[in-house]
Amino acid sequence: MVAGPGKLGLPAAVALVVGNIVGTGVFLLPASLAAYGTVSILAMGVVTVGAIALAMVFGRLGARIPAGGGPYAYAKDAFGEFPGFWNAWSFWLTAWIGNAAMAVVWVNYVNYFLGWTSLGGQLALALAALWIPALINLGGVRNIGWFALVTAVLKFIPLVFVAVVGLFFVDGADFGAFNVTGGDWPAALSTAGALTLFIYSGVESATVVAGKVADPARNVGRASVYGVLICAAMYMLSTFAVFGTVPHERLVNSTAPFADAINGMFGGTVGGGVMAACAIVSGLGAINGWTMLVAEMPLAAARDGMFPKAFAGENRRGAPAFGILLGAALTSLVAVYNYFGTEGGFNQILLVATFTTVIPYFFSACAQLFWLVTGARGVSGARLGRDLVITVLAILFAFWMTYGAGMEAVFAGFLMMLAGIPVYIWVKARRGEYGPRGGPPAPPSPA
Known part of the structure; x- marks a missing residue:
């Protein structure tokens, strides 16, 4: 499961991917999509093709550059230091902002039992x-790997049960109309697709954690593709x-669609408790995995001199303690904003995190395109055409995700991206590359 001391084997790496993709949102997704009709199933299929293409691109990139930091390392290698830094900064924002959104949804499911x-x-x-996942992460990668694997298995049991057993209870009359929005179906397809993108x-x-994966050149790509295919x-x-x-008329207004499905299949109300418990496990597993990523991305960048040095340190268990603790603290502040800030704070948090997610996706796909077009890193031969098609699909997928986030989220996210530039300047100055630390500028060469 976990290969060697301080290393994630292939099963644990796949579990990390699955655990981070399948958070708590999936438990409400069918109800959200039902508002558009069965066209949303087609939309999910289209989006799934894009996600698989992106996973295949990451697989190729991981095999060529099996280094920690993932999108940061790819952008830095292809385009230089500043694009690399900006990808690391964007992903770091995504990780700790997005964790707050998952925690908020997790609380809703816990309150199924507590009612606070x-x-x-x-x-x-x-x-x-x-903070519970933060403490698990401070215990080292072996704890993270086992926790990711156990929670991935537990969260999938009821979901797979509905996916497989539910097929025997399907009634065609329950599906509703193809398009219930009253507008053109392509518009409904696009809107439903935007929801599914997240x-x-x-x-x-x-x-991102390639440095913690056993045989990363082989297993990073396999874990990415296998994880997305499973999801x-x-x-x-x-x-x-x-x-x-x-x-359909009940599904549109459902607050627990999977529970309603189980109750519809077998009667009773036990489905609500089962699915709430499943969502609680799923949420903790996802927050655990993303807490790891909060620290691992800046760890890789800090070791290259692209993030403050404090992020580069590890405790005796090999955990980047500073990054974990700072990430948990920042996420806690975002959670406070959700409960005591402006109305609609949750949606703002979620959409901004979606936008900052897209930046590393887009740059990673463009890095692959760069290497395909230039022939760098040994990219050539019979697979070139296929890789080009897959890469273009991944780039289009990233564009669509940006569109789905909406103008307000893109604006707020871009402002947060700009806030990283002074950090980049400060880090460069600390390295002696700007100002007095770098010495006086070189005299101009004679004509």
């Missing part, structure tokens, strides 16, 4: 969801099964 209505109580639960965030997880199969089958077992 006060904002203070809900914030306390959210902080527990953030569920594949995390495809790059194995590339894609589960997403498509389970959504189809829920659409076919819960009447």
Whole structure:
């Protein structure tokens, strides 16, 4: 499961990818998609093709550059230091902002059993969801690997159950109309696709922690592709099964579509408790994996002199303690903003995190395109045409994700990206490459 001291084997690496992709949002997804009709199943299929293409691109990139940092390392190698830094900065923002969104959804499922209505109580639960995984991460990569594997298995049991057993209970009358929006179906397809785009965030997880993966040149790519294929199969089958077992008019207003599907299949109300427990396990597993990524991306950048040196240190268990603790602290502040800030804070958090996710995806796909077009890093031969098609699909997928995030999220996310530039200047100055530390400028050469 976990190969060697301080290394993730292939099963644990796949579990990390699956655990980071499948968070808590999937448990509400069928109800959100039902508002557009069965056209949303087609939209999910289109998006899934893009996600698989992106995973295949990461597989190729991971084999060529089996280094920690993933998208950061690819952008730096292809385009230089500043694009590399910007990708690391963007991904770092994604990891700790997105963790707050997952914690908020996790609290909703915990409250299925506890029923805490006060904002203070809900914030306390959210902080527990953030700091328990942080403590697990401080214990080292072996703890992370086992926790990711166990939670991935536990979260998949009920989801796979609905996906497989539910097919035997499908009733064609439950599906509803192809397009229920009243507009053109291509517009409904695009909007439903934008919702579906968010569920594949995390495809790059194995590339970011490549330094912690056993035989990264071989296993990073396999983990990325296997993880997305597993998630894609589960997403498509389970959504189809829920659409076919819960009447459309009820599904549109459902707050627990998978629970409704189980209750519809077997009667009773046990499904709600089962799926709430599943979502709790799923959320903790996803937060655990993303807490690892919060620290691993700046760790790789700091070792290259592209992030402050404090991020480069590790404790005696090999965990980047500073990055883990700072990430958990920042995420805690975002959680406070969600509960005590402006109305609609959760949606703002989620969409900004989606935008900052896209930046590393886009640059990674463009790095692959750069190497394909220039023939660098030994990219040539019979697979060139196929790799070009896959890479173009991945780039289009990244563009679509940006569109789906919306203008407000893109604007806010871009401002946060700009905030990283002074950090880059400060790091360069600390390296003696700007100002007095770098010495006086060289005299101009004689004409």
